[in-house]
Amino acid sequence: AQSVTQLDSQVPVFEEAPVELRCNYSSSVSVYLFWYVQYPNQGLQLLLKYLSGSTLVKGINGFEAEFNKSQTSFHLRKPSVHISDTAEYFCAVSGPRSNDYKLSFGAGTTVTVRA
Amino acid sequence: GAVVSQHPSWVICKSGTSVKIECRSLDFQATTMFWYRQFPKQSLMLMATSNEGSKATYEQGVEKDKFLINHASLTLSTLTVTSAHPEDSSFYICSASQGGEQYFGPGTRLTVT
Numbered sequence: 001a002q003s004v005t006q007l008d009s010q011v012p013v014f015e016e017a018p019v020e021l022r023c024n025y026s027s028s029v030s031v032y033l034f035w036y037v038q039y040p041n042q043g044l045q046l047l048l049k050y051l052s053g054s055t056l057v058k059g060i061n062g063f064e065a066e067f068n069k070s071q072t073s074f075h076l077r078k079p080s081v082h083i084s085d086t087a088e089y090f091c092a093v094s095g096p097r098s099n100d101y102k103l104s105f106g107a108g109t110t111v112t113v114r115a
Numbered sequence: 116g117a118v119v120s121q122h123p124s125w126v127i128c129k130s131g132t133s134v135k136i137e138c139r140s141l142d143f144q145a146t147t148m149f150w151y152r153q154f155p156k157q158s159l160m161l162m163a164t165s166n167e168g169s170k171a172t173y174e175q176g177v178e179k180d181k182f183l184i185n186h187a188s189l190t191l192s193t194l195t196v197t198s199a200h201p202e203d204s205s206f207y208i209c210s211a212s213q214g215g216e217q218y219f220g221p222g223t224r225l226t227v228t
Contacts, residue, residue: 032215043121043208043219044159051215090158094215101212102149105158 002027002093006106013081014114021076021109023091033074034092034103035065044090050074061085086113116142119211121220128199128227135195136223138209144189145211150182153206153222165192199227 007022025031032051036044048059055067065076074091091106118141128134138148146167151159163184164172171184181203183195192211196203204227210217 036219041206041222041224043119043221044210045219046216049216101147101215101217102161102164103210103217104161107158110156 002029002031002095002104004091004093004104004106006089006091006109008109009107010110010112012112012114015083016080018077018079019081019085019111021089021091021111023074023076023106025072025074025091025093027072027093027095029095032094032101033065033067034094035059035063035074035076036090036092037061038088038090038108040087047076047089081111081113083113083115085111087111117211117213117216117218118142119209119218119220121207121209121223123223124221125224126226128225130200130227131198133195133197134199134225135193136207136209136225138192138194138211138220140190140211140213140218143211143213145192145213146189147212148186148192149210149212149217150184150192150194151208151210153208155206159208162194196225199225201227203227 005024013019034049035047048057050067058064089109092103094103120139122137148165150162162177165184165186167186173179186192208222210219
């Protein structure tokens with residue numbers, strides 16, 4: 001079984017500053033990794049995903065993440081945030097072609113961007 | 116592409132009544148759909164995996180007789196909360212699987228009074 005730990009529950013950040021959201025996973029098999037964003041009272045929107053290949057993954061809205069197998073991490077970064085990036089961010093993991101691609105989510109990180 | 120809708124977006128019902136939530140994949144066929152529950156300020160908890168034409172697979176601790184799931188077609192799965200109680204009030208989100216990725220609906224806010 002897979003599990004995800006998001007190391008930061010809340011991350012306050014000033015506009016135009018960089019942000020990093022940390023995610024560690026545990027799994028006995030190779031995995032797929034995802035970052036989702038959730039705005040208030042909405043569903044989840046995929047920011048980016050790692051399935052295979054290059055460990056540096058670029059997503060939407062200027063976000064990127066790096067898969068580090070040795071450290072079992074998949075940290076999310078953005079070099080310059082906007083007020084509109086204020087949201088809840090979830091890291092998730094699924095096993096490839098197993099369990100019908102069931103996702104296990106981290107607890108979430110609340111990002112608050114201030115002017 | 117890969118759009119998932121949910122209906123209704125919010126619903127208020129009285130304690131003891133049942134409420135049905137629909138999840139539709141609008142532009143693709145999904146043999147597998149998932150139902151999640153999310154409490155305020157918390158993460159998504161998988162409730163069940165819904166497979167078209169077969170019984171749903173429920174996660175441990177989820178009452179299958181209370182949360183009835185039907186996946187009658189490749190584009191529609193329904194979740195019925197039976198005999199709802201205030202503690203069932205939550206945000207329910209569905210997702211549909213395609214190509215190894217899940218696409219999420221916008222969620223349904225259920226309030227039981």
